Amino acid sequence: MGENTDPQELDRLFSPRSVALVGASPNPYSGGYAYAVHLLQDFKGKFFFVNPRAEEVLGVKTYPSLSDLPEQVDYVICSISSEKVPSLLEECSRKGVKIVHLFTARMSETGREGGEALEREIVEKARRLGIRVLGPNCMGLYNPEVGLTYGYSFPEEPGPVGGIFQSGGLSTDFVHYGYLRGLRFSRVVSYGNGRDLDESELLRYFSWHPSTRVVAVYLEGVRDGRKFVGALREAAEKKPVVVLRGGRGKTGARAIRSHTASVAGREEVWGAVLRSCGAVEVDSFDELLDQLVAFAFLPPSTGRRVAVLGGGGGKSVLSADLWEREGFELPDLGPSLREKLKEMCPGEWDWVGNPVDFSILQERPVMPQEWLEMMDDSGDFDFFVFNLTEDDPLPEEVWRFWMEEQVNGLLRFRRRGRPLLAVVPSAGVDSRELRRWRWEAIGEIRRRMVEEGLPVFPSAERAARALRRFADYWEKRSRKGISPSCSSGS
Amino acid sequence: MGENTDPQELDRLFSPRSVALVGASPNPYSGGYAYAVHLLQDFKGKFFFVNPRAEEVLGVKTYPSLSDLPEQVDYVICSISSEKVPSLLEECSRKGVKIVHLFTARMSETGREGGEALEREIVEKARRLGIRVLGPNCMGLYNPEVGLTYGYSFPEEPGPVGGIFQSGGLSTDFVHYGYLRGLRFSRVVSYGNGRDLDESELLRYFSWHPSTRVVAVYLEGVRDGRKFVGALREAAEKKPVVVLRGGRGKTGARAIRSHTASVAGREEVWGAVLRSCGAVEVDSFDELLDQLVAFAFLPPSTGRRVAVLGGGGGKSVLSADLWEREGFELPDLGPSLREKLKEMCPGEWDWVGNPVDFSILQERPVMPQEWLEMMDDSGDFDFFVFNLTEDDPLPEEVWRFWMEEQVNGLLRFRRRGRPLLAVVPSAGVDSRELRRWRWEAIGEIRRRMVEEGLPVFPSAERAARALRRFADYWEKRSRKGISPSCSSGS
Numbered sequence: 014m015g016e017n018t019d020p021q022e023l024d025r026l027f028s029p030r031s032v033a034l035v036g037a038s039p040n041p042y043s044g045g046y047a048y049a050v051h052l053l054q055d056f057k058g059k060f061f062f063v064n065p066r067a068e069e070v071l072g073v074k075t076y077p078s079l080s081d082l083p084e085q086v087d088y089v090i091c092s093i094s095s096e097k098v099p100s101l102l103e104e105c106s107r108k109g110v111k112i113v114h115l116f117t118a119r120m121s122e123t124g125r126e127g128g129e130a131l132e133r134e135i136v137e138k139a140r141r142l143g144i145r146v147l148g149p150n151c152m153g154l155y156n157p158e159v160g161l162t163y164g165y166s167f168p169e170e171p172g173p174v175g176g177i178f179q180s181g182g183l184s185t186d187f188v189h190y191g192y193l194r195g196l197r198f199s200r201v202v203s204y205g206n207g208r209d210l211d212e213s214e215l216l217r218y219f220s221w222h223p224s225t226r227v228v229a230v231y232l233e234g235v236r237d238g239r240k241f242v243g244a245l246r247e248a249a250e251k252k253p254v255v256v257l258r259g260g261r262g263k264t265g266a267r268a269i270r271s272h273t274a275s276v277a278g279r280e281e282v283w284g285a286v287l288r289s290c291g292a293v294e295v296d297s298f299d300e301l302l303d304q305l306v307a308f309a310f311l312p313p314s315t316g317r318r319v320a321v322l323g324g325g326g327g328k329s330v331l332s333a334d335l336w337e338r339e340g341f342e343l344p345d346l347g348p349s350l351r352e353k354l355k356e357m358c359p360g361e362w363d364w365v366g367n368p369v370d371f372s373i374l375q376e377r378p379v380m381p382q383e384w385l386e387m388m389d390d391s392g393d394f395d396f397f398v399f400n401l402t403e404d405d406p407l408p409e410e411v412w413r414f415w416m417e418e419q420v421n422g423l424l425r426f427r428r429r430g431r432p433l434l435a436v437v438p439s440a441g442v443d444s445r446e447l448r449r450w451r452w453e454a455i456g457e458i459r460r461r462m463v464e465e466g467l468p469v470f471p472s473a474e475r476a477a478r479a480l481r482r483f484a485d486y487w488e489k490r491s492r493k494g495i496s497p498s499c500s501s502g503s
Numbered sequence: 504m505g506e507n508t509d510p511q512e513l514d515r516l517f518s519p520r521s522v523a524l525v526g527a528s529p530n531p532y533s534g535g536y537a538y539a540v541h542l543l544q545d546f547k548g549k550f551f552f553v554n555p556r557a558e559e560v561l562g563v564k565t566y567p568s569l570s571d572l573p574e575q576v577d578y579v580i581c582s583i584s585s586e587k588v589p590s591l592l593e594e595c596s597r598k599g600v601k602i603v604h605l606f607t608a609r610m611s612e613t614g615r616e617g618g619e620a621l622e623r624e625i626v627e628k629a630r631r632l633g634i635r636v637l638g639p640n641c642m643g644l645y646n647p648e649v650g651l652t653y654g655y656s657f658p659e660e661p662g663p664v665g666g667i668f669q670s671g672g673l674s675t676d677f678v679h680y681g682y683l684r685g686l687r688f689s690r691v692v693s694y695g696n697g698r699d700l701d702e703s704e705l706l707r708y709f710s711w712h713p714s715t716r717v718v719a720v721y722l723e724g725v726r727d728g729r730k731f732v733g734a735l736r737e738a739a740e741k742k743p744v745v746v747l748r749g750g751r752g753k754t755g756a757r758a759i760r761s762h763t764a765s766v767a768g769r770e771e772v773w774g775a776v777l778r779s780c781g782a783v784e785v786d787s788f789d790e791l792l793d794q795l796v797a798f799a800f801l802p803p804s805t806g807r808r809v810a811v812l813g814g815g816g817g818k819s820v821l822s823a824d825l826w827e828r829e830g831f832e833l834p835d836l837g838p839s840l841r842e843k844l845k846e847m848c849p850g851e852w853d854w855v856g857n858p859v860d861f862s863i864l865q866e867r868p869v870m871p872q873e874w875l876e877m878m879d880d881s882g883d884f885d886f887f888v889f890n891l892t893e894d895d896p897l898p899e900e901v902w903r904f905w906m907e908e909q910v911n912g913l914l915r916f917r918r919r920g921r922p923l924l925a926v927v928p929s930a931g932v933d934s935r936e937l938r939r940w941r942w943e944a945i946g947e948i949r950r951r952m953v954e955e956g957l958p959v960f961p962s963a964e965r966a967a968r969a970l971r972r973f974a975d976y977w978e979k980r981s982r983k984g985i986s987p988s989c990s991s992g993s
Contacts, residue, residue, distance in 0.1 A: 047896045123854050152896065164896060166941060180817025182862065185894040189941070190928065231817060259820035262827030264858070267835070271854050271863065272816030297964045298821060326762030327670025327721060330749035331788060337752030345757070364613050364761050368754070372672065373761065404675040406537045406642065406654060438680065439929050439961075451656060451679070471929075474787045 017214050018145060020221035026112040026145060027200060027218075028159050029088035030058040033110075035079055035101060036092030036117075037062035037070040044116045045092040048163070049073070055169065057160040061086065078104065085109035088161075090153065092116045095128070098135050098149075106142040113139065115148035121206055121274035122150055129274075136208045150273065151205025152181030155188065157198060164188055172197020174309055175225035177215045179204060179233045179273050180259070183298065187229065194306050195463040199225040206273050211236045213244040220248035227252055227308040229301060230292075233259045234275025242286060249291035250493070253486055255304045256292045258283065291489060293482050303470060303479035308486075310468035311432050315488040316395020317341045319480075320388045321368035322381060323400035323419070329368035332400055332436070332473040339481040343367050350391045354379075371402050382422030389431055396432035398476065399423050403438070403455055413454060420458050424465055434480075435462055439471040507704050508635060510711035516602040516635060517690060517708075518649050519578035520548040523569055523600075525591060526582030526607075527552035527560040534606045535582040538653065539563070545659070547650040551576065568594065575599035578651075580643065582606045585618070588625050588639075596632040603629065605638035611696055611764035612640055619764075626698045640763065641695025642671030645678065647688060654678055662687020664799055665715035667705045669694060669723045669763050670749070673788065677719065684796050685953040689715040696763050701726045703734040710738035717742055717798040719791055720782075723749045724765025732776060739781035740983070743976055745794045746782045748773065781979060783972050793960060793969035798976075800958035801922050805978040806885020807831045809970075810878045811858035812871060813909065814890035819858035822890055822926070822963040829971040833857050840881045844869075861892050872912030879921055886922035888966065889913050893928070893945055903944060910948050914955055924970075925952055929961040 018026065034052060038045030049070050052060040061082050062075040069075055076082055079089070079101065089110050091101060095117050105113055120132035132149060139146045147153055152163040157171040164185045174196050178184035181203040188201060199222060202215055212235055219228045228248065235241040248254050260269035261280055269275045287294045295301050319341045321332050333343055345366050346354070354362035357379055365373045369384055381399065388394055402419065405412060427433055437459045462469050470476035508516065524542060528535030539560050542550040551572050552565040559565055566572055569579070569591065579600050581591060585607050595603055610622035622639060629636045637643055642653040647661040654675045664686050668674035671693040678691060689712060692705055702725055709718045718738065725731040738744050750759035751770055759765045777784045785791050809831045811822050823833050835856050836844070844852035847869055855863045859874055871889065878884055892909065895902060917923055927949045952959050960966035 041898050041901045044896065047898065050898060125854075165898065165902075178817070180815065180820070181896075182815030182892075182894040183817035183821075185896065186818075186928070189894070193942075233817075233820060257821075259817060259824065262824045264827055264833040265820045265824040267856065268816070268820045268823050268858055268860065271856060272820060272860060297825060297962065298818075299962050299964070325670065325672030326758070327668070327673035327723075327749060328676075328788075330670070330723060330755045330758045330762055331673075331747075333758050334749065334752045334755040335787060337754055343754040364615075366757065366761060368758055370758065370762060402672075404672040404679070406534065406671075406675065408531050408537065408540060408655065411531045412655075438676070452683075472787065472789050474789070 017217070020218045023214070023218050024222065026088070027154055027156055029086075029161070031060065031084070031086040032056060032058065032088045032090060032161065033061045033063055033079055033082060033086045033108075034090045034092065035063040037064045037067070037073075037075055038092070039067060039070050043092070046070075047165070048090050048092060048116070051162045055160040055162050079108055080104050082108060087111060089113045090116060095119050095131055095149070098131075099138055102135065102138050102142055102144060105144055110144060112145045112147065114151070114153040115146060116151065116153060117148070118150035118205070120149050121208070122271060124271060124274075132206065132208055139209060146209035147202070148205045149208065152184060152203035155198065155201040163203070168192050168197055170197055171199055171224070172309075173224065173226035174198045174305055175219040175222060175228040176201035176230075177204065177212060177219065177228065178202065178231045179207065179212070179275065180231055181205065183231050186298065187231075187301070191302055191305060193463070194302055194469065195466065196302075196305055196309055207236060213237060213240040216241070216244040216248045216254070220244070220251050225252070227305060228254045229305055230254060230256045231259065231301070232256060233269040233273050242290060245287070245290040245292055250490075253308045254292045255301060255308070256287055256294050257296075257298065257301045258294070291486075293486050295482070299475065300478065303475050304482060306468045306470070307479040307483040310466060311396075311434070311483065313487045314395060314432055315484050315491055317484060318344050318393060318395045319398055320385075320394040320396070321398045321400065322384055322388075323369070323371055323402045325372040325402065325404060326370045328400055328402075328404070329370040332398070333368050335473040336398070336477045339477040341477065341480070344393045346388075347391050347393050350387055353387060380422050381419045382426050385422070385426040385433075389426075389429065396434070396480075398473075399433065399435045400473070401435060401437045401455070401458065403451070409450055412451075416454060416458060420461065424462075424467070427465070427467065434468040434470065434476060436470050436473055436476055437462070507707070510708045513704070513708050514712065516578070517644055517646055519576075519602075519651070521550065521574070521576040522546060522548065522578045522580060522651065523551045523553055523572060523576045523598075524580045524582065525553040525569055527554045527557070527563075527565055528582070529557060529560050533582070536560075537655070538580050538582060538606070541652045545650040545652050569598055570594050572598060577601060579603045580606060585609050585621055585639070588621075589628055592625065592628050592632055592634060595634055600634060602635045602637065604641070604643040605636060606641065606643060607638070608640035608695070610639050611698070612761060614761060614764075622696065622698055629699060636699035637692070638695045639698065642674060642693035645688065645691040653693070658682050658687055660687055661689055661714070662799075663714065663716035664688045664795055665709040665712060665718040666691035666720075667694065667702060667709065667718065668692065668721045669697065669702070669765065670721055671695065673721050676788065677721075677791070681792055681795060683953070684792055684959065685956065686792075686795055686799055697726060703727060703730040706731070706734040706738045706744070710734070710741050715742065717795060718744045719795055720744060720746045721749065721791070722746060723759040723763050732780060735777070735780040735782055740980075743798045744782045745791060745798070746777055746784050747786075747788065747791045748784070781976075783976050785972070789965065790968065793965050794972060796958045796960070797969040797973040800956060801886075801924070801973065803977045804885060804922055805974050805981055807974060808834050808883060808885045809888055810875075810884040810886070811888045811890065812874055812878075813859070813861055813892045815862040815892065815894060816860045818890055818892075818894070819860040822888070823858050825963040826888070826967045829967040831967065831970070834883045836878075837881050837883050840877055843877060870912050871909045872916050875912070875916040875923075879916075879919065886924070886970075888963075889923065889925045890963070891925060891927045891945070891948065893941070899940055902941075906944060906948060910951065914952075914957070917955070917957065924958040924960065924966060926960050926963050926966050927952070
């Protein structure tokens with residue numbers, strides 16, 4: 014489909030110095046209101062509101078039309094009804110606009126002939142005028158570097174994660190929930206029907222984009238299979254590309270037609286294509302987040318020998334089961350480490366093992382940091398998993414003290430720069446719980462870990478699944494002889 | 504192993520009117536302190552503290568020995584070192600004690616010969632004296648009806664969930680995390696090495712126990728395979744028994760030996776045995792919670808036709824995929840429902856489908872309750888899944904209003920008594936988040952749903968997996984001609 018823009022040029026389009034919002038609205042239920050708020054609060058460049066039926070929106074003067082603006086603009090956010098878009102494009106052309114984001118929807122995704130025809134007309138017209146179109150039927154662009162955003166509470170600071178989302182709601186969830194896991198974003202693009210700027214061109218863009226180290230993709234279908242395969246292969250050789258597909262089942266395939274007018278491909282073909290391109294496929298939104306956390310926070314590694322520490326017996330046993338299920342091995346403690354332990358805890362040295370069951374250790378407090386260091390020094394382990402032991406039968410003060418000790422030790426060990434991750438169960442509780450100190454404290458600990466750049470997972474199974482795909486990806490890359498150093502983690 | 508006690512008699516042992524804590528301690532790191540706190544704060548009967556080296560613990564007079572107590576006691580919690588246990592048993596016998604809980608550990612699980620021998624000696628002696636032993640190496644019994652508990656912040660009010668846990672820490676997590684999902688418990692037993700009262704006898708007990716409607720089991724091994732199979736089959740025919748096994752992998756099997764001295768069976772045999780007995784096997788702790796939530800809150804159902812509502816396009820598509828993956832079908836909206844919709848929203852009636860993508864509906868606010876009722880009236884759906892739509896690009900006040908509308912409608916629909924569940928993503932965040940209103944509000948909504956007895960799951964995949972096993976269980980039962988009505992949900 015159409016002519017592509019060079020990635021560097023596309024980056025200029027994605028970093029506008031001035032934006033016009035056509036359809037700025039005082040109605041807080043509307044997109045025209047939300048974009049007005051975001052421009053007002055976050056955008057670092059110049060912006061203008063257009064609305065022929067209002068004098069001002071949120072205290073900002075509005076212009077009756079784009080043509081009435083006092084100067085040229087780089088980027089237009091369009092939140093007016095679809096039939097008015099073609100004439101808007103003429104005005105855009107006269108104002109030097111190079112890209113139009115169509116928040117405007119109700120086109121091909123309605124399944125009606127008129128919608129499909131209008132969408133085609135708009136894109137063809139834009140091409141003739143040399144204007145790129147993002148959408149229609151999408152949330153658009155989040156670029157924290159210039160303060161362009163489409164969601165409430167999106168972080169202001171940028172980061173290494175890029176996102177290509179066919180669904181605007183999922184991309185919003187991705188930023189909101191990813192933020193809490195410590196993810197920060199270079200750019201996230203919600204591209205909806207993708208009639209002009211499509212998934213392939215966006216992949217090429219993120220593949221090139223220097224400060225993007227890992228890319229998340231949510232796809233419901235592709236416009237041009239051949240082009241997509243080429244773009245994906247190229248991108249996945251440069252940096253990890255994590256793909257979540259919608260419409261894999263019968264009903265999902267039906268639902269995507271009414272969502273982004275996509276046509277899902279044959280399931281068996283899809284899996285094979287993604288694998289052969291070197292992409293990392295995940296099966297759910299939670300897995301998408303987990304996978305991004307792994308790639309964003311851990312240095313490249315192909316190792317499968319894992320040290321598991323923390324938690325009582327049951328948690329240790331279940332953790333071991335789940336890590337092994339994903340193809341990892343938990344080597345037992347070696348002879349020299351046993352010798353050291355023999356001095357430190359003569360009654361437990363031969364009883365404790367890997368996973369390290371903290372409830373066994375009662376003779377002498379071998380602290381988490383000490384354990385981690387000894388295991389690291391042994392050279393027998395590629396990475397380290399810390400299960401936060403929050404189920405000890407201890408009264409509040411003692412419990413808090415012991416938790417603090419664990420976390421401080423963990424964060425001190427982290428200075429060694431060894432691959433380390435934490436498993437902290439999520440209670441699914443927020444504020445105002447009846448008996449709240451426990452959950453508040455665990456929440457604080459999780460926040461502290463995340464702020465320190467530690468990858469935190471809510472369960473052993475989710476951690477193990479993400480780490481398996483992580484190690485598989487780096488193994489495949491190293492087999493191809495591509496050094497992982499270029500996209501090394503923090 | 505040994506003679507079993509009749510379940511009714513065991514229930515009397517589990518509902519003591521008086522308890523002695525041997526090894527009450529002022530050291531807040533010790534079990535002897537924790538049990539003292541719990542007896543003081545929660546136990547509804549009489550209790551006594553024993554410690555020869557203290558005059559009082561937590562302001563309560565202590566006795567030098569059990570023999571010094573002014574009266575007989577029903578139940579002893581033993582938190583002294585293992586070598587002193589045999590002589591304590593003699594005293595127990597003289598004081599009329601019928602059951603001793605050995606929090607005391609360091610026996611067979613140490614892997615040392617002395618530990619194994621001592622454990623055997625203790626249990627044999629107890630048998631001769633007519634005393635049942637819970638443990639050693641376990642947290643013991645949580646029976647909210649008499650206020651006997653072993654964990655901080657365990658709920659005071661009882662409920663329909665029974666628990667048999669070889670691991671004390673996991674049983675503590677089960678109560679803590681289950682509580683937040685709305686679970687309440689009849690009794691939970693942490694039985695550790697299970698040398699006398701074992702998993703089979705406990706299963707027989709819970710199978711009989713009238714107010715227990717569903718049983719959670721965490722197993723690392725069984726003492727007597729034949730006895731266990733009989734007990735499990737009998738229990739699973741009466742009520743759902745959900746089993747999580749530890750030690751399924753190589754390392755886990757090694758770890759259980761140092762945890763509860765169990766020997767894991769052959770993996771392939773285990774799966775077949777559990778299936779043939781009609782037990783519901785789960786693969787992780789999170790799945791255990793999810794499964795209990797399903798059985799505790801939903802009426803028996805074998806239906807596979809699901810109505811999915813809420814969320815934007817991407818969330819709807821992914822939900823459909825995940826429900827289908829677990830064997831459910833999402834029937835499309837039927838002709839009579841379409842007719843109704845045609846009047847209500849002439850521009851969207853043929854576009855929207857099941858899953859119901861809320862972002863399509865903009866002509867006229869067809870509210871969640873209306874949708875649920877229309878779909879229910881069509882008779883095409885066995886149960887209803889509501890995805891909380893929290894990713895709308897709305898400013899705080901409007902967002903709150905819309906969330907409130909959704910939840911109120913949902914809870915009003917619930918009065919119809921139809922099987923309904925909600926998917927509310929868990930942010931893994933607690934208090935003090937930078938931008939907190941969103942997470943606080945979602946937490947409040949989740950809490951409100953849980954308090955109203957709604958089963959709430961953190962993701963579509965977890966909900967679908969739990970519901971598949973739920974429907975499988977009831978289907979198997981109905982094939983056997985066993986009416987599910989006796990254990991009907993709330």
